[in-house]
Amino acid sequence: MPNEPKAGRADGVSRRRVLLGTAGGALSGLAGCITRGKDSGLEGEIRMDGSNTVLPHGAVVSEEFQWRNNQVEIPVRGSGTGAGFQRFCGGETHAQNASRPILEEEQERCDRNGIEYVELETALDGIAVFANPANDWCESLTVDELARIWESGSDVETWNDVRNGWPDEEIELYGRDPASGTFDYFTEEITGEIGNIRSDYAASADTNVIVRGVRGDRHALGFGGAGYYYENEDDLKLLGVDDGDGSVKPELATIERGEYQPLTRPLYTYFRVDALARTEFRRFAQFYFEEIDGEATEADIVRPGEELTWTQWAARRVGYYAIPDEVRETSETKLADAIAEVQG
Structure with a gap:
């Protein structure tokens, strides 16, 4: 700080x-x-x-x-x-x-x-993917898993739909709204097209609202600028993102060296x-x-x-x-x- x-x-x-x-x-x-x-x-x-x-x-x-x-x-x-x-x-x-x-x-x-x-x-910024701190099953998600969760028409409803053995509990999703550049970048890099996102997530123009939503639900998942995670790290759990080269979290070294992909922007x-x-x-x-x-x-x-x-x-x-x-x-x-x- x-x-x-x-x-x-x-x-x-x-x-x-x-x-x-x-x-x-x-x-x-x-x-x-x-x-x-x-x-x-x-x-x-x-x-x-x-x-x-x-x-x-x-x-x-x-x-x-x-x-x-x-x-x-x-x-x-x-x-x-x-x-x-x-x-x-x-x-x-x-x-x-x-x-x-x-x-x-x-x-x-x-x-x-x-x-x-x-x-x-x-x-430079990293878009962070974060969960509730009570989430004790998920440490990281692959880019493919993130795409399956967030893409338009997704059939992922529960954590168990993402990986076998994870809770059969509905994922509550929080993210930026379509007016946001964060929304544009996240959807293009994760789902392959700007605006390609499911319609049933809680969208907000304010990342602080997203943070509060994830903080209040054990089964929630959200995305937003990494700076907002580090301002609220006691209330959130930071997840790694695996683009095929192993799980990486958004940190100063991984972002400035270009290792946190594809969500360094x-x-x-x-x-x-x-x-x-x-x-x-x-x-x-x-x-x-x-x-x-x-x-x-x-x-x-x-x-x-x-x-x-x-x-x-x-x-x-x-x-x-x-x-x-x-x-x-x-x-x-x-x-x-x-x-x-x-x-x-």
């Missing part, structure tokens, strides 16, 4: 517990309420929306930027990847957090409205190219890829000898995972090219 906030810092989003607990809507601590910090001379408003999953990462980067530029206001919302793209492609927001790439129909909406964007990978931030002409917005986008300073050296986030950028540091800070350096370099180059384009 990250260290306590430093004295003198705005603490509205300084700990993962606060961030994940408020991920369903706006983070009031980031709605222009940074009342201390440094006046760099930059000012303006940057509107960010999108993924409920990616919200904590964007919120921490925004908080750190606002601390150094306290006349810039960055309200951050987490209305969901799909809902966020509706606003982003309609020109209502400047930055979009996404837990999956933009879809073709969303690209077309952006094109119709003249919204040009740059897509950057900024963090990139997380994205989209920036409007036209907004990069504004100095405060351009500096904010570049801040993602600047090296962290001396105020961000928590031992549980930064390993000896590591040189992290703010996007990598923020990912670990909120319970997600740092993109590899080669991915960071690619994203930084894409951003630099977009800036050069808008500056002529």
